[in-house]
Amino acid sequence: MNVSEARRASPAPPTAVPDITALPPHLARRALLVALVASVSAPALYALGRGILDFSLPWWSHLWATVLPGYLWNSLATGLVAVACAVVLGGMPAWLTVRYRFVGRQWGIFTQLLPLTIPAYVAAGLFQEAWRSPFFESRMALSVEIGAAAAPLVFLYLRVALARLPASLFEVSASLGCGPLQRLGRIALPLLGAPLAAAACLVAAEALGEFGAASRVGIATLSVGLHQQWHGLQRPELAHMLALLLFVVAALLATPLIRAGLRYQRENSAAEQRLLQARPLGPGWTVLAHAACLLAVVPGFVAPVGLALHWALARRAPADALMLARDGGTTLAVALACAGACLALTVAFALLFRADRRGRTADRGVWLVALNYLTPSSVLALAWLGGALSGVAVIVAATTLKLLPLMLLPVADAMSRLPSAQTESARALGCSPLQAVWRTVLPQLAPVLAGGALLVFVLAATELTLSLALQPFGYSSLSLRVFAYAGLHMTQLSSFWILSLVLLCIYPIWRLATLMAPSEARHA
Amino acid sequence: MLEADALTLRHGPHTLLDGASFRLRAGGRLALVGPSGGGKTTLLRLLMGFDPPTAGALRWRGELLSAAGRIHVPVERRRFGMVFQEAALFPHLNVVRNVAFGLRPAEPATRRERLDHWIERFGLGPLRNRAVQSLSGGERQRVALARALAAEPVLLLLDEPFSNLDRPVRVDLMGRLTDAMDAQTACILVTHDFRDALDFGNELMLLADGRIQQSGAAEGVVTAPASDWVRGFIASSLGRPAGGGQA
Numbered sequence: 001m002n003v004s005e006a007r008r009a010s011p012a013p014p015t016a017v018p019d020i021t022a023l024p025p026h027l028a029r030r031a032l033l034v035a036l037v038a039s040v041s042a043p044a045l046y047a048l049g050r051g052i053l054d055f056s057l058p059w060w061s062h063l064w065a066t067v068l069p070g071y072l073w074n075s076l077a078t079g080l081v082a083v084a085c086a087v088v089l090g091g092m093p094a095w096l097t098v099r100y101r102f103v104g105r106q107w108g109i110f111t112q113l114l115p116l117t118i119p120a121y122v123a124a125g126l127f128q129e130a131w132r133s134p135f136f137e138s139r140m141a142l143s144v145e146i147g148a149a150a151a152p153l154v155f156l157y158l159r160v161a162l163a164r165l166p167a168s169l170f171e172v173s174a175s176l177g178c179g180p181l182q183r184l185g186r187i188a189l190p191l192l193g194a195p196l197a198a199a200a201c202l203v204a205a206e207a208l209g210e211f212g213a214a215s216r217v218g219i220a221t222l223s224v225g226l227h228q229q230w231h232g233l234q235r236p237e238l239a240h241m242l243a244l245l246l247f248v249v250a251a252l253l254a255t256p257l258i259r260a261g262l263r264y265q266r267e268n269s270a271a272e273q274r275l276l277q278a279r280p281l282g283p284g285w286t287v288l289a290h291a292a293c294l295l296a297v298v299p300g301f302v303a304p305v306g307l308a309l310h311w312a313l314a315r316r317a318p319a320d321a322l323m324l325a326r327d328g329g330t331t332l333a334v335a336l337a338c339a340g341a342c343l344a345l346t347v348a349f350a351l352l353f354r355a356d357r358r359g360r361t362a363d364r365g366v367w368l369v370a371l372n373y374l375t376p377s378s379v380l381a382l383a384w385l386g387g388a389l390s391g392v393a394v395i396v397a398a399t400t401l402k403l404l405p406l407m408l409l410p411v412a413d414a415m416s417r418l419p420s421a422q423t424e425s426a427r428a429l430g431c432s433p434l435q436a437v438w439r440t441v442l443p444q445l446a447p448v449l450a451g452g453a454l455l456v457f458v459l460a461a462t463e464l465t466l467s468l469a470l471q472p473f474g475y476s477s478l479s480l481r482v483f484a485y486a487g488l489h490m491t492q493l494s495s496f497w498i499l500s501l502v503l504l505c506i507y508p509i510w511r512l513a514t515l516m517a518p519s520e521a522r523h524a
Numbered sequence: 525m526l527e528a529d530a531l532t533l534r535h536g537p538h539t540l541l542d543g544a545s546f547r548l549r550a551g552g553r554l555a556l557v558g559p560s561g562g563g564k565t566t567l568l569r570l571l572m573g574f575d576p577p578t579a580g581a582l583r584w585r586g587e588l589l590s591a592a593g594r595i596h597v598p599v600e601r602r603r604f605g606m607v608f609q610e611a612a613l614f615p616h617l618n619v620v621r622n623v624a625f626g627l628r629p630a631e632p633a634t635r636r637e638r639l640d641h642w643i644e645r646f647g648l649g650p651l652r653n654r655a656v657q658s659l660s661g662g663e664r665q666r667v668a669l670a671r672a673l674a675a676e677p678v679l680l681l682l683d684e685p686f687s688n689l690d691r692p693v694r695v696d697l698m699g700r701l702t703d704a705m706d707a708q709t710a711c712i713l714v715t716h717d718f719r720d721a722l723d724f725g726n727e728l729m730l731l732a733d734g735r736i737q738q739s740g741a742a743e744g745v746v747t748a749p750a751s752d753w754v755r756g757f758i759a760s761s762l763g764r765p766a767g768g769g770q771a
Contacts, residue, residue, distance in 0.1 A: 175604060177626055
């Protein structure tokens with residue numbers, strides 16, 4: 001019996017996957033690529049198109065003579081301080097939990113992610129209500145609130161980068177005469193340059209796009225300005241010009257982030273090397289490490305949740321339990337839909353792009369998707385035909401496209417590290433291209449996919465700006481209700497909604513922390 | 525003179541190195557051979573100071589470097605060079621900046637001269653400004669060797685630097701290394717290729733299961749194996765019986 005006869009005689013592998021559709025892979029791949037590019041380009045094309053169509057020199061002069069310098073300065077100043085806050089609050093625990101082994105390290109990782117449940121607009125409303133002080137109506141307070149809310153993203157990003165540092169580079173630099181500080185300055189920081197730059201761009205984009213907190217605090221940033229012109233003053237042409245400006249700034253932030261990402265991939269493309277081992281900490285240092293981790297989450301989680309809990313205990317029951325349940329159900333459904341949609345799109349990408357030999361254009365092109373996340377939500381909302389399209393499906397679609405980069409890019413990075421020999425071996429053993437990816441690549445991507453889905457779920461649950469702009473009549477969610485109560489200076493009433501948001505997100509965050517746990521803790 | 529006295533390393537119930545004692549004089553060439561997992565890399569890491577020994581002591585010219593759970597002289601002050609199997613080149617630096625990394629402080633003209641010397645010595649002139657990710661395996665190891673030697677180490681440790689390279693490249697690199705090394709620089713080569721070990725060193729040490737099975741002059745080890753295990757290892761490595769044959 002020859003090989004062909006043997007293959008025909010043997011049963012199909014038990015986990016064989018039928019070809020997805022009748023479409024040949026290259027057509028489906030091209031369709032997905034077009035869809036991805038369209039999702040990236042739609043806000044840009046809309047912002048560019050409408051900004052050009054509505055361009056008016058007198059209006060620009062009017063903006064420049066009145067509010068634009070203030071918008072620009074507030075956005076810039078807020079962004080810079082927010083970046084500094086986020087890098088310190090997120091970077092220090094990242095370094096501690098990667099570099100050192102101590103009792104309760106897993107708990108430290110979990111606590112760093114908790115601020116994801118308290119977006120900046122929630123913290124802003126809580127602090128203003130609790131302490132009616134001029135400080136909590138200042139730009140500094142806004143910057144700290146945004147920085148504290150964005151710190152978990154910096155933590156996630158830098159943890160991955162720190163965990164990937166090869167031990168041999170530090171050992172060889174020590175053998176060449178470098179002491180600890182020199183190793184930090186000449187090896188660690190240059191290697192972390194790309195991830196640090198990317199993290200800074202991410203936080204800057206968060207600050208640029210933050211609407212809820214800025215409007216609560218009363219700081220007129222570009223995003224607040226756009227919202228005011230669009231909804232408040234009903235001047236869409238000015239809104240379009242501001243959207244164009246916001247998009248240009250986002251594109252300027254995206255460029256170094258994409259370059260940093262590509263450079264990081266290039267410098268770390270070598271096969272898995274021996275990584276830095278975590279060093280054990282003594283009891284005294286362990287206490288200090290925990291204190292440092294806890295301090296980092298005080299402004300972003302401990303203080304806001306403490307306030308919400310205090311008011312909830314004082315009230316004992318929500319004002320309208322049915323409304324709370326309805327809002328909770330809507331939030332859960334939308335978050336699940338967004339996470340599911342992102343997962344489906346990412347799996348499709350993995351199957352279709354890895355099945356054939358992936359070109360460098362696709363490898364690099366996928367980074368354009370980062371523009372989706374960096375573009376302010378208010379601009380993205382405008383792109384849905386100026387808000388003419390609205391509805392729950394539109395909210396899900398807009399939020400999915402906004403958050404897709406958070407899953408797609410880590411998966412694309414993970415795929416680039418998998419040796420192509422694995423799928424080639426599967427092909428040599430009789431698998432079709434899609435089967436080879438399904439059986440060899442996707443199982444290895446499972447942790448990254450799961451982590452991405454959990455992160456998308458949490459961020460979709462707490463998302464405000466897109467929901468605010470695209471909500472249909474009668475729609476409400478936990479975040480919209482919290483924002484509405486805060487607008488009426490009734491934040492105390494929203495305490496149950498805030499705690500519901502925390503409860504909804506706490507399990508996904510715990511699972512995400514578990515996925516991030518060092519392998520020795522996972523297998524213990 | 526390098527003096528290792530009963531160096532031992534244990535991790536929990538596992539003993540990775542058990543009572544290794546040996547001496548290496550200045551300018552000596554020691555080849556460390558043995559099966560995978562035998563403790564060769566462990567020994568190198570103890571010599572470098574990356575890990576403290578659980579027991580035993582390590583001295584260089586009489587100065588205590590490490591002893592029983594403590595590192596007395598940190599890695600960066602030992603002036604021991606190391607070349608790893610995977611080269612461990614700095615990805616954010618090009619070839620010439622990698623080689624220049626460990627150059628000792630000196631006048632700029634002197635540094636440039638030394639840098640040019642090592643670049644030329646290892647045939648890296650055409651590759652000076654290349655990104656290290658674009659180099660072949662042999663080229664990467666040439667850069668790693670140039671970098672290690674440019675720092676003028678007193679002891680050079682080579683952890684299977686040629687294992688991923690084909691024979692002609694290995695022979696070429698070995699030749700360059702031997703020509704480039706100072707007569708006073710001691711060198712320890714870890715390899716699982718017995719022929720490389722014989723080509724390289726005037727002294728040989730066989731390590732297995734964390735213990736030194738035999739050590740001494742290379743010819744003496746080959747012609748007079750101390751145990752059946754050593755005899756069998758040499759025979760399987762050389763493809764002929766050990767004891768009484770030519771090295």
